[in-house]
Structure formats: structure tokens, C-alpha cells
Amino acid sequence: MRKIWTIISLDVYTTFTDRSLLLLMFATPLALATIIAVAFGDIASGAGAPIRDIPVALVNLDEGDNGQIFVDLLIPAQNGDAERPAPALDCGDETPPATTEDNILLELTDTVLVADAETARRQVDSGRYSAAIIIPPDFSAGLEFTPQNMNVDPPPVEVYADLNRPISSDVIRSVTQSIVNQMLLGQIAIASTYQTLFDQGMAAQSLALDPCVFAPAFGPDAYTVGIAQQSIAEDEEPLNLLVIFGAAQAVFFALFTASGSAASILEERRNGTLQRLTVTPTPRWQILIGKLLSTFSNVLLQLVFLFIAFVGVASALEGELLLIWGTNWPLIALMLLVLSLAAASIGMIITALAKTAEQANIVGSVIALFMGAAGGAFFQIGELPPLFEAITRLSIVRWGESAFSTLAAGSSDIWLDAAAMGLIGAVFFAVSAVIFLRREDV
Amino acid sequence: MQTIVEARGLVKTYRRNDGTEVQAVKGVDLDIQKGEIFSLLGPNGAGKTTTISMISGLIKPTSGDALIGGYSITKQPLEAKRLIGVIPQEIALYPTLSARANLEFFGKMYGLFGKELAARVDEVLDFIDLTDRQKDRVDTFSGGMKRRVNIGVGLLHRPQLVYMDEPTVGIDPQNRRRILDTVFRLRDEYDMTVLYTTHLMEEAQELSDRVGIIDHGDVIAMGTQAELTKQVGEEDRIIISLGEEQIEEANLEPIRQLTNVQSVRHEVIRLDALPIVENDDEAVVDKRGTGSMLAVRSGQTTETIITITALGGRKVLSQIITALNGIPIQSVEVREPDLEAVFLNLTGRALRD
Ligand SMILES: Nc1ncnc2c1ncn2[C@@H]1O[C@H](COP(=O)(O)OP(=O)(O)OP(=O)(O)O)[C@@H](O)[C@H]1O
Ligand SMILES: [Mg+2]
Numbered sequence: 130m131r132k133i134w135t136i137i138s139l140d141v142y143t144t145f146t147d148r149s150l151l152l153l154m155f156a157t158p159l160a161l162a163t164i165i166a167v168a169f170g171d172i173a174s175g176a177g178a179p180i181r182d183i184p185v186a187l188v189n190l191d192e193g194d195n196g197q198i199f200v201d202l203l204i205p206a207q208n209g210d211a212e213r214p215a216p217a218l219d220c221g222d223e224t225p226p227a228t229t230e231d232n233i234l235l236e237l238t239d240t241v242l243v244a245d246a247e248t249a250r251r252q253v254d255s256g257r258y259s260a261a262i263i264i265p266p267d268f269s270a271g272l273e274f275t276p277q278n279m280n281v282d283p284p285p286v287e288v289y290a291d292l293n294r295p296i297s298s299d300v301i302r303s304v305t306q307s308i309v310n311q312m313l314l315g316q317i318a319i320a321s322t323y324q325t326l327f328d329q330g331m332a333a334q335s336l337a338l339d340p341c342v343f344a345p346a347f348g349p350d351a352y353t354v355g356i357a358q359q360s361i362a363e364d365e366e367p368l369n370l371l372v373i374f375g376a377a378q379a380v381f382f383a384l385f386t387a388s389g390s391a392a393s394i395l396e397e398r399r400n401g402t403l404q405r406l407t408v409t410p411t412p413r414w415q416i417l418i419g420k421l422l423s424t425f426s427n428v429l430l431q432l433v434f435l436f437i438a439f440v441g442v443a444s445a446l447e448g449e450l451l452l453i454w455g456t457n458w459p460l461i462a463l464m465l466l467v468l469s470l471a472a473a474s475i476g477m478i479i480t481a482l483a484k485t486a487e488q489a490n491i492v493g494s495v496i497a498l499f500m501g502a503a504g505g506a507f508f509q510i511g512e513l514p515p516l517f518e519a520i521t522r523l524s525i526v527r528w529g530e531s532a533f534s535t536l537a538a539g540s541s542d543i544w545l546d547a548a549a550m551g552l553i554g555a556v557f558f559a560v561s562a563v564i565f566l567r568r569e570d571v
Numbered sequence: 572m573q574t575i576v577e578a579r580g581l582v583k584t585y586r587r588n589d590g591t592e593v594q595a596v597k598g599v600d601l602d603i604q605k606g607e608i609f610s611l612l613g614p615n616g617a618g619k620t621t622t623i624s625m626i627s628g629l630i631k632p633t634s635g636d637a638l639i640g641g642y643s644i645t646k647q648p649l650e651a652k653r654l655i656g657v658i659p660q661e662i663a664l665y666p667t668l669s670a671r672a673n674l675e676f677f678g679k680m681y682g683l684f685g686k687e688l689a690a691r692v693d694e695v696l697d698f699i700d701l702t703d704r705q706k707d708r709v710d711t712f713s714g715g716m717k718r719r720v721n722i723g724v725g726l727l728h729r730p731q732l733v734y735m736d737e738p739t740v741g742i743d744p745q746n747r748r749r750i751l752d753t754v755f756r757l758r759d760e761y762d763m764t765v766l767y768t769t770h771l772m773e774e775a776q777e778l779s780d781r782v783g784i785i786d787h788g789d790v791i792a793m794g795t796q797a798e799l800t801k802q803v804g805e806e807d808r809i810i811i812s813l814g815e816e817q818i819e820e821a822n823l824e825p826i827r828q829l830t831n832v833q834s835v836r837h838e839v840i841r842l843d844a845l846p847i848v849e850n851d852d853e854a855v856v857d858k859r860g861t862g863s864m865l866a867v868r869s870g871q872t873t874e875t876i877i878t879i880t881a882l883g884g885r886k887v888l889s890q891i892i893t894a895l896n897g898i899p900i901q902s903v904e905v906r907e908p909d910l911e912a913v914f915l916n917l918t919g920r921a922l923r924d
Contacts, residue, residue, distance in 0.1 A: 131679070131684065132679065132680055132682075135676065135679040135680060139665070139676055143665070143667060143668075146667065147667070400663060400664075400666070401659055401661050401662070401663025402663050402664065402665060404629055404659060404663060405657070405659065405663045405677065405724070406680060407628070407629050408627045408628055408629050408652060408655065408657045409652060409677065409680040409681050410648075410649040410650075410652040410653045410681065410682065411649075411680055412649065
């Protein structure tokens, strides 16, 4: 036992006296997660829609109906349904009216109608609005498919944005793009349907086809579905973004620590100290367990530090103590332990299979990047095809993020996550132990 | 005499990456007596390190076993390892730790803790003469100082048996002298047994109580130096250097005709192929083992050497020179039977080849 402890202390000491390693282990994930979280959302508000009330000027010069759809989407009806502007297509009562609460865009922006484009641009320049959306006069005409106008090619909607507010401008630009895209999609679908019918010699009927048939699929309410993806983490329980990105980044960088720390076995093999350890009267399994536990300790210390630091960052932004991980201490501790164990054994298996420390580091980085991407360390992942969905289950970043989000939301339903990570840890460590103990060259 | 190392039929077969097999050690028997300095002498690649690795428990023998102080290294490795201090061929230390921290770490791995550990570390630091630099990181040390720490680590637990694998390779003459003196001190002051490997005949000759000669994975001779040299008989070797001058085989015929001359052979050595350290006499002796230092210094690129074995070498020397019939001679050396001669006799090759 004492010898295992000796090995652990040596490795932890070596790691924590290496400045460049400390930078990678602590400063980088802390900074990255904070930057991503701040960029994506207003942390201090802690609210669900992280970016809200972006001031936007909307200039609707369109002579057709489609410009009005923009207005409907971005500007709330003043006095409930009564004052609600007429829908673009009047198809009777089948289309349920969009309520203000349904429409995330209403929260996202604070849009005001402005009469002419010049004024709007000037007011963006003066800083009053973050962006101006200018819908050209013949927008609907260009967009709408008719047997006379078979090319759906609307003139572009102009987004005049304040470059000093890059995030707001980007959001507005992509919102606009996505509304236009959906309109195009709708029209193209109509167009191709017409085309099909036309080709089948059903031109007569098709001319009479009621566009309202398509309306429920492409009406204003349908648009909100796609646009909702522009916002982040629209949950009932609004989560602090630092929870999601913090947990993901912490686990992501823990994987680097794990593979780097486990690869020290290979470095020691190269500089001969492993051989030296082997000729001391120490059983091989003790050396192996020592190395696993020192990797585990390095990762655990890193995670604990980062999790505390994220509480610090969140509290500093909020101006008061904000326990972003929740207060279920035993489960938080449990998760940190299984997470460290899983990361450590992933590091061990990489080391067991690699020939040199360099190789282990490269493979380790690739695996960390994959797990990071699959676990949402860099961007939110939405719906995935089943195959990818299955692959992401190998990512401990995903399990870690999911478990900590659950705990942060006040739930304790993390047993699946804990079990998954425990399993990953146990299997990988067992396999790497077999490889190590059978390896000839020490 | 008590035997402390008794190796029987040690074989090690390595499998290369391309699937081929190399038999690095082909059935080595060794008997090392307690309290002696035993040298394992052999050229590069002979299997010295592989043998040491097997009898220290670093690698498993493909077959065979060794008893260390009565414990089997394969079946009771922990007991056997406690008796052994290994000083590896390459420096094996944690570069970012201080000398003291390195010693303390390995001391703990040998089961030393607390006051005893501190006392042993102090003792070893004093022995390797690094007490004043003990707090400095090893990567700030000179090569010679690192070697000394490397040796120190193997001595912490006061082993009965010390393995030193070519500890003087790449070392300047002054530090080499120091290491050779250390070997004597280990035997004489600490009653340790030393197994010392080298490819240098001179080192084996100076240090050893007994010598094992290893070549191509086989121990081809083992015994005291007197016992070994007796095998080659009473013949002296006469080594004649002709400098860059070439010689025809026919010109050696008159020498062969002389009574008492046993064998004559000549070879041309390419000097530029030898790694020569500027102003380092040792580097040349290392490779050549003959008195041709001058030649190397004058920028000569080849050297023709005639090696003659003869009974009573000094007496036939003048006849030999006469027989060379005016061919210019650069230097002449007469050697009494030594380990080099034994190796030559057993393998037909010089140790340096
Ligand atoms: N891990 C290995 N894999 C394959 N072959 C090996 C391995 N280690 C050593 N060998 C081969 O075994 C033979 C003996 O090597 P060894 O290192 O024991 O020689 P040595 O006498 O110590 O030589 P040197 O004086 O150069 O240190 C060499 O041919 C070497 O190439
Ligand atoms: Mg060697």
C-alpha cells in the first residue's frame, strides 16, 4: 500500500509542478467554458433564453404577404388575438393562432417597425438598434410560386447590422436567413408538387389547387419550430450555461490529463525509470494500480478544482454565491469519482495500446476531441441520426454533462449516467491491465 | 566460497516487429561468488544487458532460471530483488526531481521509510559525493554527476549484489577512474558482490576477480584471468603497425617460416570509421587497444596491423623485423597473454570487431 501511495505522490507531484501542464489542465478549460457560455448567453440573468431583447428595426417594404409574416413573427400583437394582424394566408380556423408565449423570437428580439430603410440604417449606425431587417418591395413577388413565375428567386432581405455587436448581429442574420429559407422551402415544395402534377397531365386541377392545403405545414407557426433552434437550452428548468459548457469542457480537458498522465508510463519506459521500478521488490500489479490511481488522482484534483472555479465564475458574474451544480453533495462527489475513474481508465487503455508517449498523446487527443464533440463540449447537439446517437454514448463527456445538468436542475436521476461511466471505467481498466501484465517489454 | 548468483540455461528470444526472432541469449550459465568482482566481457550486442535484465527480474527468460542468494528470480522475484541493486546502462532518473528526491523515491520503492530512509539517502549522497548538490534538479547536472546519482540509486538498500551495466560508456577519463574506484570500494568497504559488464578488455582486466566472456549470446569462457589466459597457452602477441602502408600476403610468408611463430594475420583498419573524440585518448584505446595513438592524431585514415602469436615473443622480435625485409614499421608492441588474446583465440575475432 505504501508503495502504491509513493507512486501516486510522485506522479501527482510531477504533474502539479509542471507549469505548462497546469495551464492546460486549469486555465484553458476555465477560460474556454466561460467564454463560450458568456458568448452564448446572458449568464447573469440565468434565464432560459440567453440572448434576449436584441433591439431590431424592421422595414417592411414588401407589397405582398410574405413581408407581413416577418412582422408577425417578430412583433407581438398588441392586444391579444383581436389586434393580431391578418395571417398571410387566410385559411379559416384550422390554423391556431400563434400566442406570444409560443414564439421565442418575440423574446429574442425587441423589434420595432420603421417606415423607411434609410432611417433604419441611420439608427443602427447611431447604436439605437443592433440590426435592421429590410424587406425589399418585390420580396413576395419573387418568392411566390405561380404558374407564371416558375422560378422561386426572391430579392435578398437585407440585414444591416452593427458590427460592434457581433453576437447580436449574427443572431439576427441567422434568424432572418432561417425565416427566408423556410419560406423558400415551402414555395419549392409547392412548386415541385405543381410540377409533378403538371407533368402527369393534371395541370388543370393543379391550377385550381388551393394553397391553403399547404398552409398548416408552412404557415407562420411552423416557422417557429426551426427558429427555436437558434436559442440555447430552452428547458423548463432554465440552466446556467456554465453548467453545460463547464461540465463538458472540464470532462473534455480531463481526458487530456488522463491520457497524458497515463502516458507517463511510456515516458518512464523510455527514460528507464519504469525498468528501475520493475527491478525493485514491488509486484507489477502494484505499479499498475499505482499508475492508474495517480492518473485518477490527477483527473479528480483537476475536476474538483474546475467545478469549484466554475462556481466562482458564475457567482462573480451574478454578484452573489451561485451554486450552479446544485446542492446534492453526495451525488456530486459520486459523479466526480466515477468520472475520474472512467477518464483514467480511458487514459490507461490508450497507453496500453500505444507504443510511444507521442503516439498515446495523439490518440488521446483524437479521442478527447471525438468525445468532446459527441458530448457537446463545443456546440449544442440537437437531434442526431440513430447511428451517431449510439456513438455519442461512448462519450464520457456526454454522460458527464448530462449527469451534471441533471444535478444542477435539482434532480437526482443520474444513475444511468453513473452506471455508464462506471462500466466504461471498469471495462477499459480490465482490458488495459491484461495488456500491461502480458506485455513483454515491461 | 559461497555462490550468490547461479544461472542455468538462460535463454532469451526476442520477437522483432517484423515477426522474425532474435536469440539474444542462447543458454547462459553463470556462477558468481559472494564478495567478488565478476566481469561479463563481450562486444556490442553480445547479450550482456539481456543477461543482466533476466537475472534482475526485469524480463522473463524464455527458458532457464537463476538463483539469487538461493531465491529463484522467476518464482520468488520479490525476495531475490531485495538482494540486488541494479545500475542500468542508461541513466534512469526523474529529470525534474532533485537528486535527493530521486534517491528518496527509489528508497521507498525498496521499502525504506522515515528516519532510516533519510539516513541511507545521506549516506549515499556522501558516497557519490553530491551532498552539496542534493537539492538541485537532476536535469541541471553534468553527465558525470548524473552517472553518480544513477549509481547511488542502486545502492540505497545496501544490496548484497550490485549489477553495473557498462557504467563508463560515454564518460570522460576522470569520471571513469572514479567509477572504477567505486567498484573496488563496494567490494572492499561494503563487502558487496559486483557484476560488472563491459566491452573493454582493459576494464575487465583491471577490475575482475573473475571474468565471463560472452559472445553472440553464449558465455564462451569463465574463470579467473590466470585460468583464462592459460587456455591460450604461453604465447605472446606481437602487434606491428605499418601505418598507411599496405602489405601483400606473400610478404608475410618469411615470418610464418620462423620457429616459435604460431600464427600470422594482418588487417587494414579504417580509422575514419571510428568515432574519435578529440584529444580523448580513451576513445581511441577503447576501439583499438593498440599503441597507435600517434597515427590517429596525424590524420591518417587507414592502418595496417600485423598480429603474430609466438612463444617468447621478445626473443623472436628481431627475427620478425628482419623477415619484414625493410617494410617501414610505425610501431611494435609485444603483449603477454591477456583477455584480448583469449577472445581472439576463442572466436577468431578481435574484441573490437
Ligand atoms: N527488445 C529487443 N527486441 C529485439 N531485439 C533485442 C531487444 N533487446 C536486445 N535485442 C537484441 O539482442 C542482442 C543482445 O543485445 P544486448 O543489449 O543484450 O547486448 P549488449 O551485450 O548489452 O550490447 P551493448 O554492449 O551494445 O550494450 C542484440 O542483437 C540486440 O539487437
Ligand atoms: Mg548493453
